[in-house]
């Protein structure tokens with residue numbers, strides 16, 4: 001392995017557990033300050049939480065929504081450029097064509113937008129006596145999977161509820177992602193029950209094989225993935241807002257990073273803080289070699305397919 005490749009096989013992920021309040025300007029300036037702090041402590045890739053510029057709730061989305069580019073993405077672009085980091089900008093309510101989306105924008109170290117992921121699974125749940133939330137009352141769902149390349153590894157992006165859908169992580173894995181990032185905002189009911197569990201579960205996806213899988217893409221018909229990559233175990237990171245007991249939606253907090261062995265390697269408490277994790281791609285390769293499920297898959301017995309919609 002060349003020195004450069006070796007150097008690239010490790011990088012530092014910084015997860016910002018931001019205190020999000022009702023004043024957008026405060027959320028933005030706090031986010032900018034913490035991205036700087038994260039970079040100053042060696043973060044190469046920085047992750048912000050879901051809805052980092054706005055309180056989380058259907059009654060807030062239209063009030064805080066922005067077009068892209070807009071105030072929040074301009075600020076994130078600057079923060080990425082000034083600090084020379086890859087910045088996964090949590091998510092913001094986005095307005096486009098009369099519709100609202102929950103969108104995550106990713107910036108390169110030059111400040112340019114390299115990706116926009118619109119949450120593809122809207123958070124519509126009803127747990128009697130505990131929590132009812134219907135994002136679809138105000139938001140529309142995105143229709144694309146979202147991955148981006150860095151000099152370190154390929155990264156797959158989902159937003160919060162997206163983490164519950166194993167198929168998404170599976171497809172990311174098949175496309176060669178070694179890190180999955182989920183800006184999120186679980187709550188006081190589903191947080192303790194499922195937040196860490198889902199994150200740890202996401203890394204045991206069955207990865208590359210030698211078939212072709214087609215997945216719906218409402219904008220472009222559907223995407224065809226060539227499953228060349230032999231990826232299984234992954235690093236998975238989640239970023240939550242800090243807990244605020246006085247807000248209408250109380251976030252669980254506990255932003256977390258899990259390694260490919262299923263161990264939690266970094267975890268926040270409930271307050272605002274930045275947590276760090278050193279991502280070691282050699283370790284990831286070792287785990288994949290030790291438990292070689294990719295090569296052991298029984299293609300003769302099962303395969304994963306997706307429902308096809310749109311044009312072929």
Ligand SMILES: O=C(O)CCC(=O)C(=O)O
Nearest residue numbers: 123160161185186187190
């Ligand atoms: O899946 C959950 O329990 C929480 C999801 C959520 O809060 C969200 O999608 O914003």
